[in-house]
Amino acid sequence: MKFCVVGAGFSGAVIARHLAERGHEVVVVDERSHVGGNCHTERDAETGVMVHRYGPHIFHTGEERVWLYIQRFGTFRPYTNRVKAVAGGRVYSLPVNLLTINQFFGRDMGPREARAFIEEKADHSIVDPLCFETQALRMIGPELYKAFFRGYTRKQWGINPTELPASILKRLPLRFDYDDNYFSHPFQGMPEHGYSAIIRHILDGKGIEIKLNCSFESLSEKFHHVFYTGPIDRYFKFRTGRLAYRTLDFERFVDDGDYQGTAVINYCDEDVPYTRIAEHKYFAPWEKDAFSRTVCFREYSRLAGKRDIPYYPVRMLGDQSLLNRYIDMAREEKSVSFIGRLGTYRYLDMDVTIKEALDACDIIDRTLQSSELS
Numbered sequence: 298m299k300f301c302v303v304g305a306g307f308s309g310a311v312i313a314r315h316l317a318e319r320g321h322e323v324v325v326v327d328e329r330s331h332v333g334g335n336c337h338t339e340r341d342a343e344t345g346v347m348v349h350r351y352g353p354h355i356f357h358t359g360e361e362r363v364w365l366y367i368q369r370f371g372t373f374r375p376y377t378n379r380v381k382a383v384a385g386g387r388v389y390s391l392p393v394n395l396l397t398i399n400q401f402f403g404r405d406m407g408p409r410e411a412r413a414f415i416e417e418k419a420d421h422s423i424v425d426p427l428c429f430e431t432q433a434l435r436m437i438g439p440e441l442y443k444a445f446f447r448g449y450t451r452k453q454w455g456i457n458p459t460e461l462p463a464s465i466l467k468r469l470p471l472r473f474d475y476d477d478n479y480f481s482h483p484f485q486g487m488p489e490h491g492y493s494a495i496i497r498h499i500l501d502g503k504g505i506e507i508k509l510n511c512s513f514e515s516l517s518e519k520f521h522h523v524f525y526t527g528p529i530d531r532y533f534k535f536r537t538g539r540l541a542y543r544t545l546d547f548e549r550f551v552d553d554g555d556y557q558g559t560a561v562i563n564y565c566d567e568d569v570p571y572t573r574i575a576e577h578k579y580f581a582p583w584e585k586d587a588f589s590r591t592v593c594f595r596e597y598s599r600l601a602g603k604r605d606i607p608y609y610p611v612r613m614l615g616d617q618s619l620l621n622r623y624i625d626m627a628r629e630e631k632s633v634s635f636i637g638r639l640g641t642y643r644y645l646d647m648d649v650t651i652k653e654a655l656d657a658c659d660i661i662d663r664t665l666q667s668s669e670l671s
């Protein structure tokens with residue numbers, strides 16, 4: 298059978314590989330000039346540093362199946378994401394941990410004392426926090442919320458934290474020890490040769506034809522089934538309206554040697570227009586000293602216009618109706634499956650993307666087997 302996979306990011310690559318391994322013909326189309334989707338990495342022409350073109354990507358997962366799968370296609374080096382945050386002109390450690398709490402409040406508390414101290418600040422009148430703000434006030438109290446989260450979140454999402462779901466904040470841990478690892482997952486790392494090399498490897502199989510600089514809309518071939526990882530509203534030609542996305546503008550600059558001494562510094566104050574600065578050579582600590590110059594990107598977030606790259610789906614609280622209309626339309630589209638971050642309009646990390654694509658492969662196997670039997 299002949300299948301089409303729209304999008305050469307992780308979602309598309311995993312599905313395409315699976316179909317090809319089952320002996321099918323697969324055409325992968327991507328309108329970009331490269332594979333990798335938003336995880337694309339490439340060497341910076343001026344400095345030689347491996348850059349994450351669409352923003353910093355750190356691989357982390359709790360799913361052993363995903364960790365074993367990804368390592369079939371490339372070597373991962375140990376990498377721990379240790380983020381710094383500037384608030385009120387001072388540098389702190391993120392996610393909020395014992396060092397952050399002690400530095401911020403000028404104390405020298407131990408874990409138990411700090412836990413009780415933050416519990417005291419937390420708003421216990423909030424029982425079941427639904428929005429970002431109430432979740433923050435319940436979890437860390439007003440001072441830490443205002444310093445680290447309110448301004449940054451307004452810059453990142455362009456709306457008040459009262460309009461955002463609590464789930465966005467729940468991505469971040471709160472720790473009462475000095476563990477400053479941004480993630481809590483047992484498996485973490487950075488691909489030695491970048492993400493695009495891994496995705497090229499996944500797609501490097503008999504039966505896969507890759508068409509780059511090619512939009513799905515421009516194809517005239519017919520397929521048994523299409524796996525669509527592009528924006529769901531775009532597939533339906535925005536028939537009932539556009540789903541909102543945040544896009545990012547990256548301001549690139551080069552410096553001699555070191556610029557900020559670490560990979561990521563978040564800027565939490567609202568009067569600083571960017572959200573963070575990433576210095577990409579720090580994402581590859583095993584080779585960082587090989588470069589005489591360093592390349593950094595200031596990151597600015599804004600509402601995506603028609604021609605902008607869709608980065609973050611803005612899933613505002615109480616605003617599901619447009620999405621639900623597209624989900625209903627997608628259910629009617631029997632020869633197309635919608636997957637991935639854009640296909641399902643969800644805020645998905647790479648590991649979840651891969652897991653969902655692997656789960657989809659299990660469903661594909663069951664469906665193909667039952668159609669062969671009947």
Ligand code: FAD
Pocket residue numbers: 303304305306307308309326327328329333334335336351352353354355356357511512513514526527528531545608609636637638639645646647648650
């Ligand atoms: P994508 O990577 O977006 O791929 C979709 C592809 O489809 C694109 O290449 C696009 O060009 C193509 N396409 C779309 N429509 C069409 C069409 N009609 N015709 C042809 N081609 C089309 N995850 C982590 O785990 N760790 C991180 O640190 C992390 N950091 C992130 C930072 C940022 C700034 C962002 C935005 C995301 C981050 N993520 C991170 C999430 C990660 O980027 C996603 O999980 C991943 O990219 C999803 O893969 P995907 O294949 O579903 O979608």
Ligand code: UDP
Pocket residue numbers: 382391445446447449450453465466468469563564565
């Ligand atoms: N966030 C914040 N201040 C920070 C870091 C994160 O307010 O210094 C908020 C912000 O709303 C962000 C959310 O927490 O969208 C989740 O953070 P994460 O680092 O997971 O965001 P991402 O890497 O996906 O941009």
